[in-house]
Amino acid sequence: DDELGINAFVAGYRSIDMVLVVTWGMLQTLDRYELQGLIAHEFSHIHHGDTQLNLRLVAWVGGLLSVSQVGSWIAQAGFSLQRHVQRDRQADAIFIAAGGLVWLVGSLGVLMARLVKFAIL
Structure with a gap:
């Protein structure tokens, strides 16, 4: 009021x-x-039905953002292990590459979902 x-x-x-x-x-x-x-x-x-579409887009963006954040966390963990523990560098590199790839896929998904959102608006 x-x-x-x-x-x-x-x-x-x-x-x-x-x-x-x-x-x-x-x-x-x-x-x-x-x-x-x-x-x-x-x-x-x-x-x-615009609200249904917006809720679906929000769910997709949130899910893809979660994938991106998990990938970032995996890559950061690989870098952290590489600095603090002297062990197999090849395994750490694979860990970092896998995390970077997951992050890239999630980030591109977020970008595409946002472009779709802006196109619909």
């Missing part, structure tokens, strides 16, 4: 679970026709 910003959004996964939220500032600032246009715009998001 005390939000003075002008904003509206739709949240939910299925059309029967959707909720349309408008701020108090929007209700106070916009006239009837502007408010109708904005509400119609938000209803179009419900009609076209």
Whole structure:
């Protein structure tokens, strides 16, 4: 009730679970026709299933980001083992290369998912 910003959004996964939220500032600032246009715009998001698509994209980006972070962690662990423990350097190099490859795949996936997201927006 005390939000003075002008904003509206739709949240939910299925059309029967959707909720349309408008701020108090929007209700106070916009006239009837502007408010109708904005509400119609938000209803179009419900009609076209935009929130489902956005949630799926968020899940994909989050999953790919996790893969990228695991790859980074593996590579960093390989570097750490190489510095602190005198052992087989070839095994450490394989560890670092595998981690780097996993990181690269995850990072490219995140980049592609973000490009798809921007194309859809």
